[in-house]
Amino acid sequence: MYVYEIIKSINDGWISIILSQLRAIKKVSSSSPSSSDKLFSKEAIINNKMDKSIFFSLGTGARFNKQKYARDVELFKGIKSQERDVHQASSNLHFFGKSDVKVEQEKKQKEQQKEQQKKAAAEEEKNKKRQREEEKEKEEEDEDEEDNSQDEENSQDEEVDDEEEDKDDYNESEDEDEEDVDIFQKKYVPTKIKNEDDSSDDEDDDEDKVKKEENGGDNNSNGDIRTKLNISVTGTDIPNVIQSFDELLEEPYNMRQYILKNIRAAKYKDPSPIQMQSIPAIISGREVIACAPTGSGKTAAFSIPILQSLHEPKKLGFRCVIVSPTRELAQQIYRNFRLFSKGKPFKICVLSKTVSGDQMAPISKNFDILITTPQRIVNLIQSRVVKLNHVEHLVFDEADKLFDDQFLEQVDSVINACKNASLKIHLFSATMNVVVEEMARSIMKNPIKVLIGSQNSASINVDQKLLFVGKEDGKLLALRQLFQKGLEPPILIFVQSKERATELFQELIFDNINVDVIHSDRTQQQRDTIVQRFRSGKIWVLICTELMARGMDFKGVNYVINFDFPNTIASYVHRIGRTGRAGRQGKAITLYTKDDFPMIPSISNVIRNSGYDTPDWMQHLTTDKITDGYAEDSEVKVRRKSVSTIPANERWKIHVNNKKEQTRKQIQYGQYNNSKNNNNQNNNYKGKKPNNNGNGGNQQNNNNNKKPNNNHNNKKPQQQQQDLKKRKFDSPKK
Numbered sequence: 001m002y003v004y005e006i007i008k009s010i011n012d013g014w015i016s017i018i019l020s021q022l023r024a025i026k027k028v029s030s031s032s033p034s035s036s037d038k039l040f041s042k043e044a045i046i047n048n049k050m051d052k053s054i055f056f057s058l059g060t061g062a063r064f065n066k067q068k069y070a071r072d073v074e075l076f077k078g079i080k081s082q083e084r085d086v087h088q089a090s091s092n093l094h095f096f097g098k099s100d101v102k103v104e105q106e107k108k109q110k111e112q113q114k115e116q117q118k119k120a121a122a123e124e125e126k127n128k129k130r131q132r133e134e135e136k137e138k139e140e141e142d143e144d145e146e147d148n149s150q151d152e153e154n155s156q157d158e159e160v161d162d163e164e165e166d167k168d169d170y171n172e173s174e175d176e177d178e179e180d181v182d183i184f185q186k187k188y189v190p191t192k193i194k195n196e197d198d199s200s201d202d203e204d205d206d207e208d209k210v211k212k213e214e215n216g217g218d219n220n221s222n223g224d225i226r227t228k229l230n231i232s233v234t235g236t237d238i239p240n241v242i243q244s245f246d247e248l249l250e251e252p253y254n255m256r257q258y259i260l261k262n263i264r265a266a267k268y269k270d271p272s273p274i275q276m277q278s279i280p281a282i283i284s285g286r287e288v289i290a291c292a293p294t295g296s297g298k299t300a301a302f303s304i305p306i307l308q309s310l311h312e313p314k315k316l317g318f319r320c321v322i323v324s325p326t327r328e329l330a331q332q333i334y335r336n337f338r339l340f341s342k343g344k345p346f347k348i349c350v351l352s353k354t355v356s357g358d359q360m361a362p363i364s365k366n367f368d369i370l371i372t373t374p375q376r377i378v379n380l381i382q383s384r385v386v387k388l389n390h391v392e393h394l395v396f397d398e399a400d401k402l403f404d405d406q407f408l409e410q411v412d413s414v415i416n417a418c419k420n421a422s423l424k425i426h427l428f429s430a431t432m433n434v435v436v437e438e439m440a441r442s443i444m445k446n447p448i449k450v451l452i453g454s455q456n457s458a459s460i461n462v463d464q465k466l467l468f469v470g471k472e473d474g475k476l477l478a479l480r481q482l483f484q485k486g487l488e489p490p491i492l493i494f495v496q497s498k499e500r501a502t503e504l505f506q507e508l509i510f511d512n513i514n515v516d517v518i519h520s521d522r523t524q525q526q527r528d529t530i531v532q533r534f535r536s537g538k539i540w541v542l543i544c545t546e547l548m549a550r551g552m553d554f555k556g557v558n559y560v561i562n563f564d565f566p567n568t569i570a571s572y573v574h575r576i577g578r579t580g581r582a583g584r585q586g587k588a589i590t591l592y593t594k595d596d597f598p599m600i601p602s603i604s605n606v607i608r609n610s611g612y613d614t615p616d617w618m619q620h621l622t623t624d625k626i627t628d629g630y631a632e633d634s635e636v637k638v639r640r641k642s643v644s645t646i647p648a649n650e651r652w653k654i655h656v657n658n659k660k661e662q663t664r665k666q667i668q669y670g671q672y673n674n675s676k677n678n679n680n681q682n683n684n685y686k687g688k689k690p691n692n693n694g695n696g697g698n699q700q701n702n703n704n705n706k707k708p709n710n711n712h713n714n715k716k717p718q719q720q721q722q723d724l725k726k727r728k729f730d731s732p733k734k
């Protein structure tokens, strides 16, 4: 061993070290005369007793006296060829020294090994912890079981009704997995393309700089992640982002096992950027203003941490209130809470018109979580049926809409009714404006603002196109042409008003399109049925108003068509956000006429900011009334000519003749019986390509069922016609 140290020392020219090594040899030799030999003996190597470090110490360029040490070389060669295991032992040894690269590789390998060992130990520790937690959970569950069965008996009809939908939720998640949808965080929001005239952008940038400074800069690893994923945060003492849901099991979050189990069951692999920052913030007891693109998982970003923070069901009365602008969205949020609270008997309720104050009064104390529209809760507050003294979390989903004039007074009443000193207020939306934010900040305590991407931007997953159709009459023609080219359902078509929705429905139903219409004049039951049928693929094309623009999470919508141009930028962003959700791709086509020119520059800007192209002239269009789409007076309401083209009775005749013709053709080609046998499949578009006959791929479907696919399905044609006329007559009352 010492011989090699000496060689190395010679090589390095360190005489003094040589002397000391020689002294050492002398010492060793005197104590054990043959020790030097032993070091290189076959046995020593076989038993791997040799101190390998000696070989590692020979660096590149060590001039080894091969002649002198030929014996050792031969010995090594011999051992390599003779002994397999020795071969292995000796393979770690580099007799003739190693290149720097090899040394480096060795080092890295060692480090990796160490790292792996460390990870394995950590993993083991984690598993142990998980096991302990699970055991604890099990004990808790056993305790809860008694409560649970009692709670089930008391639970609201609504909850039972929604059981079916809950199942759908899980199925939908599985679909998602099948498609292998990429997690959202891998996507990056493209760099904002600046409009020279857009001074507000510059202001935003300045503001961003200030925010980053407030946030202590982006120099740490958290800062890197935030920068990479376009997460901007403002506020003080901002908790770190989480990069996996598993991190929530650890300190300081100590997430309950059952929640994580539910997250896994929902097939959420990784948190989305808004979840990465909002979940730790809310669990840490902070108030949050969250602004993130449509379909980026905001609902889970508040429901998961709130469930963790509520800890256990308590019969104190509502401890969490979620306010949403529409009943449909409230139902959806309710399902989300149910999904993540499975296994814990939290009592969750959605307030609807059918739940009267009398019904609510005796049971309100049993509930933990309330999801409601503003008017419903205000009614109960005013009639003193519910008390909100114990509310710990108050969430305004679609906050900018709720803080709008339409709801502001009601929102104010709700805030005033929440008297708990430790109340936390949270605001969530894909769009936010300065006025709302300022208003909210005045009632919030040291909130953290989380912004994903740039404010008020459209989802980058939606391919957006603007389509000029000349005059109002051109819209229907353009729509029919689009259908003829083949649009893959499900499709959402947005129009400006209930009346226009009905008119368009009446046009399309006679084109044999599997279409239905939803707006606020339809009954609650009709609305529920339509939403469910659209979700399950029984309706392929859904005509709707702003009622469906915000929050609705219909998985897999392929197209959003803005038949009527949206009135505001926020409306545009939310409408087209019904597609391209959870990392999927979607398409949006917006029809426009000359009347819509005032909104073109700002919408064109939004499209460009999300990474899609628009013609240059749109940026420079000057009209009498250019708007920025956010100020109260900026809403552009265009008076539009009726959608209807021909009188209803004429349309009916055409429809009946078409039907007859189609049936005749099918019988002629022997398709009728075959398609009848496939009746069940026809209710679902999944896996089918649209045909090119202008009916959205539903010709067979309609024929087989012998009825149009709308809510008149079970009625006779004459009855349908009467209903249609009645509806047309009824609908103008707003």
Ligand SMILES: Nc1ncnc2c1ncn2[C@@H]1O[C@H](COP(=O)(O)OP(=O)(O)OP(=O)(O)O)[C@@H](O)[C@H]1O
Pocket (backbone or CB within 6 Å): 183, 267, 268, 269, 270, 271, 272, 275, 292, 293, 294, 295, 296, 297, 298, 299, 300, 429, 430, 550, 551, 552, 553, 555, 577, 581, 582
């Ligand atoms: N971490 C995740 N992994 C996979 N899917 C997720 C994750 N978080 C949420 N989702 C799914 O993404 C979809 C959109 O979520 P959500 O409805 O909460 O979006 P949103 O941001 O509230 O959209 P909007 O602004 O339109 O209301 C849902 O189907 C939800 O199940």
